[in-house]
Amino acid sequence: MRELSSRTSKFTESVIRQMTRIANECDAINLSQGFPDFDPPKAILDRLAEVAYTGPHQYQVCAGAKAFRDAVAKKFEHFSGMKIEPESEIVVTCGSTEAMMASLTSVINPGDKVVIFSPFYENYGADTILSGAEPIYVPLVPPDFCFDKEALENAFKQGAKAMILCNPSNPCGKVFTREELEFIAELAIQYDAYVVTDEVYEHIVYAPHKHIYLNTLPGMRERTIVCNSLSKTYSITGWRLGYVIACPRIIDRVKKVHDFLTVGASAPLQIAAVTGLEFDDDYYKELQEHYTHMKEIFVGGLRKLGYRLTEPQGSYFVMVDVNEFGVKDDYKFCEWMIKNVGVAAVPGSSFFREKVDNLVRFHFAKKDETLKEALKRLSTLREKALAAKNVDWK
Structure with missing residues (x-):
């Protein structure tokens, strides 16, 4: 058989979709793929x-x-x-x-x-x-x-x-x-x-x-x-x-x-x-207030837990620094986090051309109860990650 397209030969499955698939398999909270769990207007x-x-x-x-x-x-x-x-x-x-x-x-x-x-x-x-x-x-x-x-x-x-x-x-x-x-x-x-x-x-x-x-x-x-x-x-x-x-x-x-x-x-x-x-304008004002509220819950909650992050100016994503856990392979770390903490994020390396292994991306377009449960689970991340032995992401 003749070769397939060389232009697409280096394409891989979307990392975002990979994290969603693993999250679904593990019944984890999916904060990787950016879609809400609340209804449209x-x-x-x-x-x-x-x-x-x-x-x-x-x-x-x-x-x-x-x-x-x-x-x-x-x-x-x-x-x-x-x-x-x-x-x-x-x-x-x-x-x-x-x-x-x-x-x-x-x-x-x-x-x-x-x-x-x-x-x-x-x-x-x-x-x-x-x-x-x-x-x-x-x-x-x-x-x-x-x-x-x-x-x-x-x-x-x-x-x-x-x-x-x-x-x-x-x-x-x-x-x-x-x-x-x-x-x-x-x-x-x-x-x-x-x-x-x-x-x-x-x-x-x-x-x-x-x-x-x-x-x-x-x-x-x-x-x-x-x-x-x-x-x-x-x-x-x-x-x-x-x-x-x-x-x-x-x-x-x-x-x-x-x-x-x-x-x-x-x-x-x-x-x-x-x-x-x-x-009318009221909808967009309420939309901004709604997302500001979700950001305050989740980003504020991450700060209270002591995680280092960059405050988002827009969108519904936040980049969190996981360098404290000695992460060398952020993909495997995110996979481990899904299975052991129950929260899905996207490895930052999938977004950078430069070598970056210390960042993961969460999204917070979720109901209050979803975000609070995610924070509850993430409150155990530091203890579990630092205690982890023989893991392949270090």
Whole structure:
């Protein structure tokens, strides 16, 4: 038999999904894969029930249901101040995962280079490789996860055609400042590059930090490709509804790629989700308060237990330093923790290009009782880890 694809030969199973699988096998609390254990807003569910009987149940136009695109455009203008044309500047996708893939393949040629901050969500490296490009990784340095301006410019100097920017950042919870975004914008303009943004956590930001839309900065509307999703904002990760916002020239290409990738996102779910997109400001205020509450429970609880961590500025992830346990293999440590402590996390090494074995990522998008039980179990971690003998993660 002839060889399989060399481009995908080094792909492994998603580490996040691996941790979820092991957690399910061990009946552990899953704080690895970032999905909530609470329901979406009732208004969206009620609308979904109606749509189940009224439709549509057939294909929508490739770019997405008009009502959905209109609602996205209105919402984006409300929060960013930028008016978007729904007919020519939006494509609805099967989640932000497809949005990112369709965007990269629309602007990247084989052999091009793409700048990615490290740590990074594991899909970005794979998406870059699938696009035929070469990733250039620039470190975000713990514990504050700031970047060195000279290092970032050196990456652009290597001829990068695009940059992927996750803001707020998964996995480290960093929210980029206006000054940082302005510097990125200057480099993109100077070196004639696109910036593909992942903004799925735009509404999960903790005071005093603010989310700033890169495409609203001077000169960036034509260079920014916004990838977003409804998954996190409305707790509907399984609906797989995302979208791309970009200038008409780019969207025209993204739409064609999207057509050949998936034809279109779920028709009935798009119509049901319009209800969420039309929520007023009170919903987003309550959402921020809800996540701030969960962060205070879990991150505050970890601090009381004496664990070293980086306070997340946005998203619902927290990176915890496990160096005190002498961890040399964080993957095996996380596997051991699932089986012996009953809580699942993601090994930090799966997010870093650099050698990092001392960090693990937890997520806290869970009910109060789930988080409190997780903290109860994690209160035994130090004793169990320090007492562990003949383990293969030391």
